[in-house]
Amino acid sequence: MSKKTFNIIGWIILLGMAISWIWIGYSSWYLLLLPMASISFSINDGSIKKxxxxxxxxxxxxxxxxxxxxxxxxxxxxxxxxxxxxxxxxxxxxxxxxxxxxxxxxxxxxxxxxxxxxxxxxxxxxxxx
Missing domain, CATH: 1.20.120 (Four Helix Bundle (Hemerythrin (Met), subunit A))
Structure with missing residues (x-):
């Protein structure tokens, strides 16, 4: 997968969290989704190699x-x-x-x-x- 794909995945996760937080409210799933978005962005910018x-x-x-x-x-x-x-x-x-x-x-x-x-x-x- 290309690095740009991980950037898109990260933004989709964050936007999905924001929309569901506004629409439904807080969920404990956000504790799992936020690190996943962070890892996606880290793969995108190459800092995961550090x-x-x-x-x-x-x-x-x-x-x-x-x-x-x-x-x-x-x-x-x-x-x-x-x-x-x-x-x-x-x-x-x-x-x-x-x-x-x-x-x-x-x-x-x-x-x-x-x-x-x-x-x-x-x-x-x-x-x-």
Missing amino acids: IANIKHISILQAILILFTFAVSVVIVFGLLQLANYLINDIFHLTGGVKTLSVIIAIILSLYPVKFTFGSVVHKIMDTTR
Whole structure:
């Protein structure tokens, strides 16, 4: 399969998730579909080949990555709980404004993880080269 096909597969998965989330609501299937879309995009841009560097990671670096991942999950969970509290209890938003606020909150809560977890993984991968 060509790399462009994986790009198209990734976008189809993401668009299907977005449409079904709006139409049906949240489903636990998204926990499986999102990594599949991410892997498709990784195959498309060639970054999946960089996984070979994982063999050169020490135990301490692997523990650091796992710890950073756990901290990142805690940060996202805390930010989502804060956004839920603000949207539901403080501002009492309803309807389309609430939906838009939830989507914006989800997107904004992922950025600290991108910077914390991404920078640690990037530094570790640079040291293994």
